[in-house]
Amino acid sequence: MAQEDVFKKIVSHCKEYGYVFPSSDIYDGLGAVYDYGQMGVELKNNIKKYWWDSMVLLHDNIVGIDSAIFMHPTIWKASGHVDAFNDPLIDNKDSKKRYRADVLIEDQLAKYDDKIKKEVEKAHKKFGDSFDEAEYRSTNGRVIEHQTKRDALHQRYAKALNENNLDELRQIIIDEEIVCPISGTKNWTEVRQFNLMFSTEMGSTSDGAMKVFLRPETAQGIFVNYLNVQKTGRMKIPFGIAQIGKAFRNEIVARQFIFRMREFEQMEMQYFVRPGEELTWFNTWKEQRLKWHKALGLGDAKYRFHDHDKLAHYANAATDIEFEMPFGFKEVEGIHSRTNFDLSQHEKFSGKNIKYFDPELNESYTPYVIETSIGVDRMFLSVMCASYCEETLEGGETRVVLKLPAALAPVKLGVLPLVKKDGLPEKAREIINELKFHFNCQYDEKDSIGKRYRRQDAIGTPYCVTVDHQTLEDNCVTIRHRDTMKQERVAISDLNSIIADKVSITSLLKTLI
Numbered sequence: 001m002a003q004e005d006v007f008k009k010i011v012s013h014c015k016e017y018g019y020v021f022p023s024s025d026i027y028d029g030l031g032a033v034y035d036y037g038q039m040g041v042e043l044k045n046n047i048k049k050y051w052w053d054s055m056v057l058l059h060d061n062i063v064g065i066d067s068a069i070f071m072h073p074t075i076w077k078a079s080g081h082v083d084a085f086n087d088p089l090i091d092n093k094d095s096k097k098r099y100r101a102d103v104l105i106e107d108q109l110a111k112y113d114d115k116i117k118k119e120v121e122k123a124h125k126k127f128g129d130s131f132d133e134a135e136y137r138s139t140n141g142r143v144i145e146h147q148t149k150r151d152a153l154h155q156r157y158a159k160a161l162n163e164n165n166l167d168e169l170r171q172i173i174i175d176e177e178i179v180c181p182i183s184g185t186k187n188w189t190e191v192r193q194f195n196l197m198f199s200t201e202m203g204s205t206s207d208g209a210m211k212v213f214l215r216p217e218t219a220q221g222i223f224v225n226y227l228n229v230q231k232t233g234r235m236k237i238p239f240g241i242a243q244i245g246k247a248f249r250n251e252i253v254a255r256q257f258i259f260r261m262r263e264f265e266q267m268e269m270q271y272f273v274r275p276g277e278e279l280t281w282f283n284t285w286k287e288q289r290l291k292w293h294k295a296l297g298l299g300d301a302k303y304r305f306h307d308h309d310k311l312a313h314y315a316n317a318a319t320d321i322e323f324e325m326p327f328g329f330k331e332v333e334g335i336h337s338r339t340n341f342d343l344s345q346h347e348k349f350s351g352k353n354i355k356y357f358d359p360e361l362n363e364s365y366t367p368y369v370i371e372t373s374i375g376v377d378r379m380f381l382s383v384m385c386a387s388y389c390e391e392t393l394e395g396g397e398t399r400v401v402l403k404l405p406a407a408l409a410p411v412k413l414g415v416l417p418l419v420k421k422d423g424l425p426e427k428a429r430e431i432i433n434e435l436k437f438h439f440n441c442q443y444d445e446k447d448s449i450g451k452r453y454r455r456q457d458a459i460g461t462p463y464c465v466t467v468d469h470q471t472l473e474d475n476c477v478t479i480r481h482r483d484t485m486k487q488e489r490v491a492i493s494d495l496n497s498i499i500a501d502k503v504s505i506t507s508l509l510k511t512l513i
């Protein structure tokens, strides 16, 4: 099945099973805004808990905060967002569709990568085990041709970005003959900068209201609180502050479901370090964050680092952790070395001294910052994409199963009485009443057992137990495992010890140490 179709299926599966709904659905939705349903909110909360605990529980020098969405407007002047939080936009005159110029070019780069990958895969198949990929890449004419074109494009693109050369970005689009996917034409407008911040008005004084912004990132709430936290928490450098919260960006193009939203959630951690030590910490955090992702078992080959072609105005090193979505490798998390830019700017604009006194060095300085910034929604999407699976079973029957990591699954155990009578529902309720303090259980008595298994498969429940007449005599149930569909008879009194550990975030966290 084409990856595009797989993605469409994932989107409709999310809606059908209560994971994600278009926002304002009965009013036909609102562009790039989504609501999480009864299943989605559980998965999202589990992702957030996994992240939060990995930061705040596992590190005694990282603490959390929850800062307000509205902040003093000067903060966004100081941070550079008012002047420079822009994306280059370009319109196609025929379709009237708007695109990000940088994304059009990056998609073109991905096309070259794809061509190279296909050549290599073809050769691998042909030559089998004796295939030497490095040798092939450096000698095959077609691969070399694609690679040379790709490298030249990459170099030209990076230069244009770094010089903020909008005309050159447009020229690249023309020269590469990039067409609008809707109209198929090359009838492009000029490239213009577009500021992504939403604004609104606060208060009503006789002089008029104050213009305030909806924060486009949670990080600034951490920067302006860093000294409050350092002093009240008696934190010593290096230390970190973590935060989970909403962010808002008026994205130019928002067509990929929850990948690019106008209202989304970030999980950010700023790690304050001594000047000069930032690149060592940058590498440490790169490693730690990749380990966090891989521990979920979605497949190590689905991740890669992608260093930024253009460093943001505040950074001296930056990389993305990309995940292989059905529409290609895409950024899920950014790791940035933000220097002391933000703190210095806030010192300048607020006029307050926010330097840190280092008792070991006996000197004051403005700390440097390493930031790890991950979108909850993109993480959610990557988990969904990697977990969605259509299987053909023995006998030709098919099932759709969400092979979610057990620790993230919204429901951990489905409890199913074989029939709706003879005391079986009561026994099933008894089991739930015992286990619900430990993990999320769902009761279901409607339809055949087979249909109920399919429903639990579709929402990703890792375990189901069936209560039958025998249960009333021997206090045992049949437990069924989602992925293998294997069934075994176990004592009700053993259920907690069989399941709790496997579905707990604690066991996931233990793999990180």
Ligand code: ATP
Pocket: 249, 251, 258, 259, 260, 261, 262, 264, 265, 266, 331, 332, 333, 334, 373, 374, 375, 376, 377, 378, 379
């Ligand atoms: P992109 O290049 O895709 O626009 P970005 O580099 O601007 O993303 P950052 O500013 O580094 O993103 O934000 C950190 C993280 O926040 C991203 O890795 C992503 O997971 C998430 N994020 C950013 N913008 C959005 C959005 N519009 N919708 C959902 N998540 C987002």
